[in-house]
Amino acid sequence: MDAKKELMERLAAMMPSMEGELRWVLEGYCITKEPVRERSNLKKRITAFLTAKKIDGLSPKTLKNYREMLMGFQSQVDKHVTKISTDDIRGYIGYLADERHLKDSSINTHINTLRSFFSWLDMEDIIKKNPMRKIKSLKIDRIKARRPLSPEELEQLRDGCRSYKEKALVEFLVSSGCRLSEVAGIQVDRVDWQSRSVVVVGKGHKERTVYFSVRAKLMLQEYLSLRKGGCALFSSSRSPYLPMSPRAIEKAVQRVGERTAGSRRIHPHLMRHTFATNALHGGMDITVIQHLLGHSDPKTTLIYAELRPDAVKYAYERVIA
Template structure:
């Protein structure tokens, strides 16, 4: 069945991305489609209720694909909705608000996941059931009364101190790791923004490049002289002929994905004694916080980070004050 075949491809792509540091997703998808085209795949589950949700999920993902969502986003949607369907064994039309509240309470209490993770699941479920309602596949949207959890925005802006940043830099073992850490710190880019960039897109004279941020808005970002040296050495010494900014170390030397960058940063962080949760986005927070401490204006940081609202940038000013106090206390021995 075509639905089952597409489900296998999406699930396999997700599993590959979670397991391997870097893959050429276009080639892998092509190989899967080629090898599965002559086979009829049937889900072992024959329960009417289970198959109803699987079909609805595939229907939803196809619509989102036609809307232009990236494969990474589709795979994330699949993972969230597939997990949801395993908890609530009902036809989509019979799922009610209480079912969803019970599900959200269960996953948060049993797995102790963050509020931000729960909110991501809520947003995906809202999109899913809204789509089913608009397509007249269900008569009532069970997500209408479900609200995202309140989150202290300041808690989302954890930054590294100067000392912690140096520890992370010193933990890098090769030139690729050094280039990745320095690039994300010195540009303040979001995780996925530089991934489509090719070497020819870099303005070496100005140490800058154009990235596409949220809302498909272009902006110019800059990188440090230290980052320039690391990038130049990395491009000269790496294997393969990939033109992407960061790529794998094994054939076919494909461009690194979001998860590939995340795994590298996590690997570097494990070599340190930093207690904070280290991820690529914390380098963006660190850039903003340290830039404020150094006297850069909020409006300039807003422009560099691609914030639509200056209030988002102002959050860093509050964090910067606490970090300044930490640095002051550390310096003033007596």
């Protein structure tokens, strides 16, 4: 049925007494029907994707990160998922770099999230062509990005501490090799001060024992003796003295780093790399380091621990020369 005839019939059904007049008025008009536009279903698909990943067993933290990144994508590219093109995604990556000024490592996290989302859409036969197929991750100098703190940088970081709380944080992180989430979960009554050890809960809810240095013990005990309250090893400074969140610990370490002379960004994960490298440099067996870090694969430990040239030379001269 042509558009004009369809319109005439619909109007006549609404106003049957005026059918003759309507036909006379529309006689000289050429009428075309506007195509129905597909509404965006991106938000709905994102929700379905997150539900599927929750069923697959992804952690609440990972799901939260996925949601935030995908909703950010939806706010910029709000199209029907079948209409989203590779150019749309390239434009969004450009937006992340040029307008949000994200680092390459952060942009890669967004790219990986989009890759996971569109792969799921493809696997579910929701889209016929995956627009992420031609999108590659940005190349990052992993060695430079993971470079541990040098002895000089570590001393500068110590000099940047203004309180025993900051000193305790820095010393515990760099001598235990704990993950940020593990540190946030430690209770004071779980610490064995005699053996300078504590049981932490790592990835996959696996428990392991970690150790800390004499220097860290002294700083921790001084910090605990001065603070007003709290059950966690690191608590907030205000009542009701709740445990510091991972984000709060991260900010505290970052503030200390900003006071030092260097321009390098300091974060807890960097302290973990430094611990691993110092342990390897000091002659600790790689399997022991693997256990202390809570790695299931020794290859991961080798990524964390950087064997410095001076350590290689020392080992050669001790055994060969």
